[in-house]
Structures are given as structure tokens and as C-alpha cells.
Amino acid sequence: MTLLHTKLKTTPKIEAGDFTHIVEYLLKMMEISVAEAEKRTGKNAVNMQETYTVYLIETRPVDAASEGTNPVPDSLWRRYSEFELLRNYLLVTYPFSVVPPLPEKRAEFVWHKLSADNMDPDFVERRRVGLENFLLRVASHPDLSSDKIFYSFLTEENGWKETVFETGFQAKADSRLKALNATFRVKNPDKRFAEMKHYGDELQSVISQLLRVRARAADRLYGVYKVHGNYGRVFSEWSAIEKEMGDGLQSAGHHMDAYAASVDDILEEEEHYADQLKEYLFYADALRAVCRKHELTQYELEMAAQDLTSKKQQREELATGTIRTFSLKGMTSKLFGQETPEQREAKLKMLETQIEEGEELVKERNAECEEFVKSAWVDIERFKEQKDHDLREALISYAIMQISMCKKGIQVWNNAKECFSKM
């Protein structure tokens, strides 16, 4: 790690690619964690007092740990907005990558007991976990992990923002964003990307629905468990007026209380499952963004090609004197007489240059397009595998959760049954 450190300090103009021969994935070199969250107050951009949360990022070289020395990790504090800045930078700089998503900014799909308040400690805790997850995802991404801005995000507290802005990514961001928001028709998109985009749409829709229904079901489940707590109270009251039945009733009542209380842990665990689904809800968005970017490059290529074709056609018309396509020029020359040979010559020359430039542009754009398709498809395939693996894992842990819940239920009711049988 010290080697990397010195390299950064002495050669600030290192490009991202330079790291790849030193370290494949950053994660293999260092441990990253978002260890804590804290509330801060300070003055914001408009000089108003505000409260916000900062997260402690800790990094530690992997080899140091294996040496057994266990040094104190390096650490720095970052706000959520800085994470957002990092992500936007990555989005612009690596348009062909499915960039990992951040945890949600505001709590959504909450069931009633969970707070939708950003300052709520449970929300903050879940966000801490989500931010750590984000960093680990980026650090294990073949392209993103070697980015120097990412590295300095993890290691340099001060001046990082300025460094990011210096890259000038925002200018690119603006133009790209505008293009992305505009509706344009692509004539020949890569079929695979079109399918991927459709898949992203469907994935987003189905996970949204799933999260919504799950939240409602969680609400109902909470009600079922909590009402059983009333049995606890009434059994206790009832036991007071009984002689022999009293003890059995009283202890059964305690088990009913325990049953009612158990739902809190159950639903907290389920929240973890919901978070896993949410990550892929947002990943679907990132996937769609890549497909849209492909469409954009394809569109730009098509535009350039279209422009070139029309220019070539104009040249042909001018050269042969035939007017195949309607043009105002053509009409006026018909009506008011043709232009002079000198004028025509000049025009032809101009067109020739334009065509040359156009051909260059088409070549460029074509290369861009091909490059994009190649890189993006690699990452999309990587993403597909990751998604299949992660979601399968999520389903397994969900099933395990349900199994645990069932076992707890059986245990509680068996305990109660024993008490009843002693009545």
C-alpha cells in the first residue's frame, strides 16, 4: 500500500489504467469499511445551520493484517453528498460500466413501524451498511477499482472535492445528461442492448412491486404477532381468579408475550432482505443507463452517417447536374437559372472537405460505438453473473430466515401448549 501511496504523491497525473498492472482489484490490497456514523452540525453553502450525518471510512492494507501486526486503520469522514459526487464522477467517466448504486437517499417502501426519517438511527445504520456495500462493490469492479479518484476518496479527506472537479467531468456530465434525457430514435440499436434495456425495465417494475407488497405484508404480520400479546395480559388476569389453573395460564401468558415480542427481530432481519432487493432495483437503473448510453453513441453514429450520406448525395447532384433530391437550391436554380461554374466549383470543393471530415467523424463514431459495445457488453455479462449469484444468495438467506421464524413459532407454541396441559 505504501508503494501505491508514494506513486500517487509523486505523479499526480497518473491515469487510471496505470494501476492495473500493479493491482487488479483494489479490494485484494486493502480492507475497506464504513465503520461508524455521526451527526454533525455546520454551516451549509447558503450559510445556514444544518444537521447532517458523516460516515467513517476505514482502510487497512490486507497484508498488514496477515502479518499479524494489526495496525490502526486509516480513516476519514465523508458525507452522503460526497458519495453521490463520487458516483456521478464514475458514471460519466466509465459510461460502459454498470456502476454500483448508492443506498436510497430517502426511505421508501417502509412499513409503518419503520421510520421514514433520515435522521432515524435505524435508517442511518442501514445506510451505513449500504454505503459500505457500495464501496466494496466499486473496489471489486475490474475497471472502477483502479480509479485514482476513487482511491483518493478512500484515503484523502481534504481537497478531494477539488480534485474531482478538476477532472472536468461535470462538463461531460452536462452534455451527456442532456442527451440522455432527450428522446431520440435509434434505427439500428444492438439487439442485445435493446433486450437488456427491456430486462432492466421489467426488473425495476417487478422489484418495486415486490417491495411494496412485502412492506404491506410486514405490516400485517406485525399486527398478528402483537395482538397475541393481549393473550398474555388476559391469561394473567384470568389466572388471578383461578386456583389450579392459575399457574399454567400465567406461564402460558408469558410465552404469548414472548411470541408477540419476537416479531421485531423477525422484521428487522427481513429488512435486510428488502435492502438486498433494493440494491438490485437501483442496479436495474444503472443497467438501463448503460443501454441508453449505447443508444446515444449509436444515435450519434447514425446521425453522422446520415449527414455524410446526404452530403455525398449533394456532391453527386452538383457534379452530375441532376437533382434527385428536392432542395431549395435546386428549385431556385431551376427557376432563376443555374449558378456559375465557379460557384459550383467552390461548392463542390467545400462539400469535398465536409465529406472528408464527415468520413473521419463516422469512422470515429463507429469506433466509439464498437468500443462501447465491446466494453459495455463485457460489463453487462459480468453484471448478469453477479446479479444471478447475489439474488440467489438473497433468496437462500430469505428462506433461512423464514425457516428460523417457523422454528421459533413452533417452539413458542410448544412451550405454551406445555403450560396449557399443566392447567
Next chain:
Amino acid sequence: MSAMSAGAPRSLASSGQKSIQDILHPLSAEESALNPGSADLILPNGTPVDTSSPASSSSLLNRLQLDDDLDGETRDLFVTVDDPKKHVSTMETYITYRVCTKVRGLSKICYFRPCDPLPEKFVMKGVVDRFSEEFVETRRKALDKFLKRVADHPVLSFNEHFNAFLSAKDLNKRQGLALLTKMGESVKYVTGGYKLRARPVEFAAMGDYLDLFTQKLGTIDRIAQRIIKEQSEFLMELREYGPVYSSWSSFEEDLHDPLEGVSGCVSNCSSALEELTEDMSEDFLPVLREYVLYIESMKNVLKKRDQVQAEYETKLEAVVFREDKKTPVPTDVEKCQDRVECFNADLKADWDRWENNKRQDFRQLLTGMADKNIQYYEKCLAAWESLIPVLQDKQEAEGETS
């Protein structure tokens, strides 16, 4: 009753309010007592007498009839109500009835004018014709029956108010009403479920326990209903939740089987939940509610005991009262005392048996409830456990390649 019910009474409108019979017949007590299931003891002023259960008054009356036969007591008091007359004057219009009393051969006649003590809420001004023939006749019959009943009653016939009523020459309406009301109170006292001042401690404890027990069962009923409601709503969500996994699986390749599996699992859990809810609705709640009725019958037995004791105490009082008139009937009182002691002994034995049954019944009911819940969770557990291998299916294969 039939006088009124045959054909529409000329002056009555049906407006959904209480029928005239119910209001004006103090003797609807008798009618309903002989037909257990209705409980309309009504005072002349129209308010219903509180009988905790019709069974008590009928059984009491039955016992009284039995008494009559056993004792062979000859009736020496006859009362008849007849000759309704309408009197019209400039100031007012009213009806009188002739009350004939025969006490040991001596006849006596007085005229009784009832006021029309319809309670406010039942007054349908201008609609009820107090002077309609049917109405007048019905009232006559009612009064006749009432007075006859009181006259026949071994206890009530000695009631001071009744005697005052009979011996008065002409009663104006206020006096008449007052006397009738007081008599009505006595009727209530005997045929109703009054708590005695002196209910013995052990029986009072039983009564208190039954009241509290009823309360608790009521609460448990409400809780169970609430749980069923919440479970039903949870079930509704599950029925929407499962299919979402199915539709997700339709556009996945690798994840198709796992997602489909989860959908099936959720569906199985839904069915299990539905069974649990149905069982609670169809088995648990009805049994619980039946028990509330058993408790009611136990309460009635306690009340009956109270009445037996009350009868004994009243007779004892009456004997003391009678002693002045030199017509003692001591055997009657002794028999009552025996009856009380037998009843108490039987009741104690019954109670112990009842307690035992109750204990067993509730042990069974609650363990049954626990069992049903256990079965539900076991079904769900089986479903999820069988899903794990499906979810892990490709894991091994993937593990080898990575």
C-alpha cells in the same frame, strides 16, 4: 293477546314500536313465563321488569303451583275484573273497571280507574285510541289475570299493598297506580332475579367468579376475533406477494427455478394460514361462546338458589306477620328451609363438578389452539426447507467454475 293480534286493531298504527300488549299487560309476565324465551315482565307504567332469565320465573311459578297442590291449601280469595265503563264528561273521558273480591264468602266491589301510564316514548298521540273496544277489553283481561295471579299467590296474596287495594272503596288513579306499582314491585321481588342482601359468602364468591370469568372469556373472544382478522389481512397480502415471484421468474433464466420455488412456497404458507384461520373460526370461537352460555346457566342456578332462599325468608317473615292474625302455617316454612339446604348442598356438588369440567374443557381448548398454530408453522417449515436445495441447486455447479 289474541284479541289484539287478530286483524289490525282499529286504532293502532304499526310503527315499529312496542305493541300494545307488551306495554299494557302487567300479566305479560305470566304469558311469557309460561312461554320461556320471552322475558317481558312489564309494570303498569310500561317499563319492563328485570328478570335475569325467564326460566327463573317459570320455574318459580311451577314450584308455586306444585306448592298449591302439595299443600292442598284451599283458595279463599277470588278476584275478578269486569264491567268496563266509559265515562264522558266535559273535562275528561276515562274508563273504569269493577273489581269484585270474594274473601271467604264475603263479596266486595270496588271500582278501579287506571290511568294511562304509557311511557312517553310509546305515546302515539291520536293514534292509540284508549277507548277502543279491543283495547278496553284487553286491559280488563290483563288486570283480571294479574289480580287473580296475585290472589292465588301464597306469598303475594298476603301483600299489604294488595290487601289495601282490595279493601279500598274507590281508588283514584294515583292511588290505584301507586298500589299497582307496589304490587308490581313485589311481583318483581319474587319472580325476578334480585340479589339477596344476605347471599352466603361462598355463593357470593361463586357469583363473583362467574362474572369475572365471563369477562375474561369475552376478552379472549375479542382477541381471537382480532387475530383472525389480522391473519386474514395478512393472507390477502401473501396471495398477492407469491405471484410476483412467479412473474419475475418469467423473464429470468438462471433464477427462474429459485424464483418459481419461492412463489410456490409462499403459496403453500398461504394455504396453511387459511386453514389455521378457518380452524380458529370454526372450532375455537364456537366452543368459547358455548362456554359463555354454560356460565349463564350456572349463574341461573345460583339465582334459583337465591330465590329459594328468598322464598324461605319471605315466608318466614310472613309467618311472623301472620302470627298476629293467629293463622300460623309452620309446616310450609319448614319445608322451605329444607328446600334451601338441599339446594345449597346440590349446588356445591354441582359446582365442584362444573369446575372440574371447566378445567378439562379449557385445557383441551387451549392445547387445541396451540396445536393448530404448531401445525401451521410445521407446514410452513416443511415448505421452506424443501425449497433450500432448489435454491442451492446451481450453487455447487457454480462453485466449481469460480
